Amino acid sequence: MEYYKKYYINNIEKIVGSIRKIESREIAYIDFDGIMYRHIALSKGDFGEWLISQLPRDLYHSSSYYLFPDRPIEDKVWRGGDLIFDIDLDHIPTYTPNFIWLCNKCNAVFKKEASICEQCNSKTRKIHVPRMNDLEIAKKETFRLLDAIYKIMALPVDETQIYFSGARGYHVHIYSDVLTTIDTRTRIEIKDFITLDGFDIANMHYLNRTYIERIIGDIQKQRKEIYQYFNNSDINLVLSLYRSMNKIKMFREKLQRNRRLRNKINNYVREIYGIHIDGVVTTDISRLIRAPYSIHGKTGLIKKSVEYDSLDGFMPYRDAALYNEEVLVKVLYLPNIIWGEKEYEEAYDVEMKLPLSLAIFLVNRGLAYDTRRV
Amino acid sequence: MTKKNTARWTAKYPFDPLSKEYLKSIALDVDEYFSEDLIHIMEYAYDRALLMKTRKAPVWKNDEIEAISYFLAVLIVRGTDNRYLYWMFADSESKRAYKLLLFEDNFAIIDLVNRLGIDIESYGREFGIPFLEYVKITSRFSSPRWKAYYYRVNNGYVVIDKRRLARIISELVKDIVIDDIERITGIPNKIRVYSDRLLHDVRDILEKIRESQEIREVLTTKNREMYPPCINWMMQNIGVGLPHAARFTLVTFLGKMGYNTEEIINLFSRVPDFNVERTRYQVEHILGMRGGRKKYSVPSCKTLRSYNLCFPDDICKGIKHPVQYISRAKKVKEYKAKR
Numbered sequence: 001m002e003y004y005k006k007y008y009i010n011n012i013e014k015i016v017g018s019i020r021k022i023e024s025r026e027i028a029y030i031d032f033d034g035i036m037y038r039h040i041a042l043s044k045g046d047f048g049e050w051l052i053s054q055l056p057r058d059l060y061h062s063s064s065y066y067l068f069p070d071r072p073i074e075d076k077v078w079r080g081g082d083l084i085f086d087i088d089l090d091h092i093p094t095y096t097p098n099f100i101w102l103c104n105k106c107n108a109v110f111k112k113e114a115s116i117c118e119q120c121n122s123k124t125r126k127i128h129v130p131r132m133n134d135l136e137i138a139k140k141e142t143f144r145l146l147d148a149i150y151k152i153m154a155l156p157v158d159e160t161q162i163y164f165s166g167a168r169g170y171h172v173h174i175y176s177d178v179l180t181t182i183d184t185r186t187r188i189e190i191k192d193f194i195t196l197d198g199f200d201i202a203n204m205h206y207l208n209r210t211y212i213e214r215i216i217g218d219i220q221k222q223r224k225e226i227y228q229y230f231n232n233s234d235i236n237l238v239l240s241l242y243r244s245m246n247k248i249k250m251f252r253e254k255l256q257r258n259r260r261l262r263n264k265i266n267n268y269v270r271e272i273y274g275i276h277i278d279g280v281v282t283t284d285i286s287r288l289i290r291a292p293y294s295i296h297g298k299t300g301l302i303k304k305s306v307e308y309d310s311l312d313g314f315m316p317y318r319d320a321a322l323y324n325e326e327v328l329v330k331v332l333y334l335p336n337i338i339w340g341e342k343e344y345e346e347a348y349d350v351e352m353k354l355p356l357s358l359a360i361f362l363v364n365r366g367l368a369y370d371t372r373r374v
Numbered sequence: 375m376t377k378k379n380t381a382r383w384t385a386k387y388p389f390d391p392l393s394k395e396y397l398k399s400i401a402l403d404v405d406e407y408f409s410e411d412l413i414h415i416m417e418y419a420y421d422r423a424l425l426m427k428t429r430k431a432p433v434w435k436n437d438e439i440e441a442i443s444y445f446l447a448v449l450i451v452r453g454t455d456n457r458y459l460y461w462m463f464a465d466s467e468s469k470r471a472y473k474l475l476l477f478e479d480n481f482a483i484i485d486l487v488n489r490l491g492i493d494i495e496s497y498g499r500e501f502g503i504p505f506l507e508y509v510k511i512t513s514r515f516s517s518p519r520w521k522a523y524y525y526r527v528n529n530g531y532v533v534i535d536k537r538r539l540a541r542i543i544s545e546l547v548k549d550i551v552i553d554d555i556e557r558i559t560g561i562p563n564k565i566r567v568y569s570d571r572l573l574h575d576v577r578d579i580l581e582k583i584r585e586s587q588e589i590r591e592v593l594t595t596k597n598r599e600m601y602p603p604c605i606n607w608m609m610q611n612i613g614v615g616l617p618h619a620a621r622f623t624l625v626t627f628l629g630k631m632g633y634n635t636e637e638i639i640n641l642f643s644r645v646p647d648f649n650v651e652r653t654r655y656q657v658e659h660i661l662g663m664r665g666g667r668k669k670y671s672v673p674s675c676k677t678l679r680s681y682n683l684c685f686p687d688d689i690c691k692g693i694k695h696p697v698q699y700i701s702r703a704k705k706v707k708e709y710k711a712k713r
Contacts, residue, residue: 189521192522203519
């Protein structure tokens with residue numbers, strides 16, 4: 001709690017400054033008992049004092065602006081909303097989460113599924129543990145997204161803000177007036193364009209050869225995913241279909257008759273060329289989003305803004321972590337991780353000094369506890 | 375443009391801001407169109423309003439009369455005070471514009487679209503329309519073929535051919551025509567006579583619409599054979615776990631079919647992470663019994679496609695909403711039974 005208070009007192013300006021049209025937003029938070037409070041309206045002037053007195057564990061604001069942000073959702077009167085994209089590891093199919101099983105009694109750690117401790121026969125609990133490069137996967141996806149936003153759709157670059165989400169991904173907020181009033185239907189079209197949801201190769205327009213040529217290119221390059229989706233006879237069929245006809249129209253028509261191959265191609269296009277975002281965040285205009293520069297309650301990390309040019313070098317465990325004073329904690333399991341500037345080796349069941357932010361990160365996950373409290 | 379060209383252009387596209395200036399310059403007082411000499415123009419305008427029913431192709435002899443007939447037809451339609459007719463008139467005007475646009479040269483089309491406030495580019499024989507404008511307009515179309523990913527998109531422009539651009543312009547025309555109608559206040563009584571005549575002449579259409587709305591209300595069934603494949607897929611997969619959007623769709627659909635809360639909760643008891651209280655809360659919320667008391671409607675086919683939850687069969691062709699499937703399925707069944 002002290003950690004939160006100190007941080008918020010020092011950073012009120014930054015938070016208020018990052019929430020555009022703050023007085024038109026619904027503010028919401030979760031307190032330290034895990035209870036959520038919604039439909040709060042605050043002016044720019046009152047926000048700071050409110051924040052320090054409530055001290056939320058997690059702080060949110062609506063992506064939309066309302067005439068009456070404090071009324072129930074049907075009576076708020078919608079006035080527009082940011083267009084937000086959410087990249088989260090959980091929505092990226094190539095990412096597989098890493099778990100350990102920790103014994104409730106003897107603190108033994110198992111890296112393979114073990115519901116009962118092999119040493120003392122007590123129950124274990126399953127805990128998600130980050131790998132060193134997990135967040136690089138999310139970053140790569142974020143670059144793909146930004147490419148689509150800037151180069152393909154050409155949405156306004158100078159009115160876009162990229163944030164590290166505070167946990168397992170990135171948020172991209174576009175707040176330009178040219179698109180804040182677009183309705184949900186239009187947001188769905190934008191989302192579908194990015195994710196390729198609903199894509200069917202048989203509907204391609206004859207002027208657009210993009211996806212077909214990309215598949216042919218992937219086959220020629222022998223991209224490894226090709227072999228996960230197609231067998232050899234599929235590949236030969238696609239190639240001969242493409243070679244034997246220079247008209248994309250005929251290619252499409254042939255596929256209309258071969259449903260099996262068409263489905264395989266559609267799945268390949270959606271999963272390999274689609275960008276994996278959490279679509280609801282983009283399309284739902286009554287959604288809440290974590291407030292910029294607030295602390296993520298589960299990780300202790302900050303939702304921090306990142307400039308496009310520094311995104312490549314951005315390291316969340318260094319750049320979004322707080323105070324680096326060291327504290328003594330009892331560590332049950334510490335994965336191999338780079339935190340701040342330092343690399344930590346894997347460690348089991350040991351008391352050690354760690355930077356406060358890393359200690360909080362582990363404690364919130366159940367991988368460590370504060371020795372003073374026990 | 376020469377005066378003659380302007381008259382021709384206005385006759386074709388009276389909704390163009392450029393045409394409106396010309397229209398103002400030639401329009402007489404409404405009263406004057408009721409004089410013996412000019413009443414034929416009034417009749418001509420009436421026929422134009424009636425295009426919503428007759429659907430005849432636009433052919434005309436006199437550009438000025440054609441142009442002015444738009445203005446008078448708008449008055450007649452406004453006089454009906456029937457929003458459905460506003461929409462039907464806008465639709466017929468939009469189709470009329472579409473047919474004419476196909477014969478325009480590219481430069482004329484580009485100028486027109488620019489005047490409508492959209493910055494469009496020429497891409498050889500094709501056109502580039504700004505991505506955001508493209509998705510704003512096409513989000514209203516139910517055909518999946520308009521999805522932006524089926525087209526080439528470069529530097530913020532979606533590349534489309536003339537036919538598609540004409541369709542997009544015609545969609546904009548609808549908005550302009552409705553706006554033209556609604557902006558008018560105060561209809562002369564003489565015009566209202568024509569408005570009443572119009573209401574009388576299209577009464578069969580209005581009646582049909584009322585009927586089809588009633589049918590849509592009545593057709594509910596608990597016979598799963600009549601349900602669309604998406605819903606059946608969801609029913610079959612309840613036990614393995616469904617994505618959020620699928621659960622939501624299923625609850626709204628079953629609610630519409632007359633299932634009560636308990637019946638729906640029972641169905642969901644096969645869900646792997648089943649929790650009675652939480653399920654009840656969510657079901658009641660979706661059915662509008664709780665919280666905002668907003669009753670959520672069943673998502674359209676388009677929305678379901680967007681969630682990758684659409685697995686169409688033959689009956690699905692041409693339907694836009696899962697609920698529509700039932701009346702189709704019923705007809706197919708009856709037809710098969712007869713044979």
